Amino acid sequence: MTPIRPDLDTLPAYVPGRTVPGAIKLASNEVTEPPAPPVLEAIARAAAGANRYPDLGVVELTDRLAAAYDLGPERIAVGCGSVTICQQLVQATCLGPGDEVLFAWRSFEAYPIVTQIGAAAVRTVGLTADFRHDLDAMAAAVTERTRLVFVCSPNNPTGPAVHRDEFVRFLTAVGPDVLVALDEAYAEYVTDPDAVSGRPLLDEYPNLVVLRTFSKAYRMAGLRVGYALGSAEVTTALRKVCPPFSISAVAQAGAIAALEHSAEILAGCADVVRERDRVAAALRDNGFVVPDSQANFVWLPLGERAAEFAAHCAEQKVIVRPFVSDGVRVTVSTPQENDALLDVATAFAL
Known part of the structure; x- marks a missing residue:
C-alpha cells in the first residue's frame, strides 16, 4: 500500500471557471484586455x-x-x-x-x-x-x-x-x-x-x-x-x-x-468600476438581490437556484460561476459582454 495521506480523498477541489469556445466567459474574474x-x-x-x-x-x-x-x-x-x-x-x-x-x-x-x-x-x-x-x-x-x-x-x-x-x-x-x-x-x-x-x-x-x-x-x-x-x-x-x-x-x-x-494600467480600473455599478443597478432593477461589490464581479445570492441560473446563462453562451446552494458570481467585463449578461438575466424567471 502506498504511503499517500488518506485525507486527500476528502480534499475539496478548486473549481475553475469554465471556458466554452465561442461563449462569453464571466466566470473567473479575469480582465478582458490582455496585458499592457x-x-x-x-x-x-x-x-x-x-x-x-x-x-x-x-x-x-x-x-x-x-x-x-x-x-x-x-x-x-x-x-x-x-x-x-x-x-x-x-x-x-x-x-x-x-x-x-x-x-x-x-x-x-x-x-x-x-x-x-x-x-x-x-x-x-x-x-x-x-x-x-x-x-x-x-x-x-x-x-x-x-x-x-x-x-x-x-x-x-x-x-x-x-x-x-x-x-x-x-x-x-x-x-x-x-x-x-x-x-x-x-x-x-x-x-x-x-x-x-x-x-x-x-x-x-x-x-x-x-x-x-x-x-x-x-x-x-x-x-x-x-x-x-x-x-x-x-x-x-x-x-x-x-x-x-x-x-x-x-x-x-x-x-x-x-x-x-x-x-496607465490601473487607469482601466475606473472603467470596470463604472460597469460594475451599472450592471449591479440593472440587475437590481430586474428583481435580483445584489450586495454592494467593491471588486470586479457581482454576486447573485440565488441559493438553490444558482445552478439553474448558470445553466440558463450557458444556454445563451454566457458562462458564469455558480456556487451550488449559495449563489452565482458574475465577472464584470466590457459593456458589450455585460449587456449580453443583462439580456440573459432579464429572461430568467425569478
Whole structure:
C-alpha cells in the first residue's frame, strides 16, 4: 500500500471557471484586455532567456515593490500567485492536526483547500445577512488552537469590503499571537472610502500580513505573481517555505514592467468600476438581490437556484460561476459582454 495521506480523498477541489469556445466567459474574474504592451514586450525579452533559471530571490521585483510601498525589501515576499502564498502561510504557522485556520464562509474557495493541504483544521464563521464578514463573531471564534485567520476584502465571491474601523477592532480583539492575513486581491477596484487598506496598519500590528496580486487589475492572471507585505519575521518564514524558482523569469519581468507602467494600467480600473455599478443597478432593477461589490464581479445570492441560473446563462453562451446552494458570481467585463449578461438575466424567471 502506498504511503499517500488518506485525507486527500476528502480534499475539496478548486473549481475553475469554465471556458466554452465561442461563449462569453464571466466566470473567473479575469480582465478582458490582455496585458499592457510594455508588459508583453518585457515578457518576450525574458522568454529569450528561458534556458536559464530565474532569480531565486526575486530581488529586482522585491526591491521595486519595497519602493512602491515604502517598506524595507526584507518585509516583502513574492510568490506564485497570492493563492500559493496562502498555502505558504498555513505551512509557516501550522504544525499539523489540532492547529486551526479560521475564515469566513462563503469566502475564497482556496482557503479550505490550502488549510487541509497543510494538515490543519478548518474553522469557519458565516457571513452576515448582507454577505459581509462578521468580524465580531470571527474574533469570538478564535481559540488557543487558532494559528491563522484569513480576511478577504473585498470578499470573493460576495463582493463587500471590510471597513477599517471594524478591522482595527478585530485586530485588537484577536491579539498579537494569531497571524491575520488580509487578502486584498481586488483592492484596486475599491471605491468605498471606509474600506480597510492594510499597508497603513502594518507597523502597528506586526501579526498582520497583507496579500496582493498582479492577476486582476494588472491583467496578468496567467503569469502567477502575488506578494505579501508584513513584518520581517513573517516574510522571512514565507520565503523559507516557498518552492525554489516558483516565480518564473517571464513572470518577474512582466511584473516589473507592470509596476513601471502602473498608472496607465490601473487607469482601466475606473472603467470596470463604472460597469460594475451599472450592471449591479440593472440587475437590481430586474428583481435580483445584489450586495454592494467593491471588486470586479457581482454576486447573485440565488441559493438553490444558482445552478439553474448558470445553466440558463450557458444556454445563451454566457458562462458564469455558480456556487451550488449559495449563489452565482458574475465577472464584470466590457459593456458589450455585460449587456449580453443583462439580456440573459432579464429572461430568467425569478
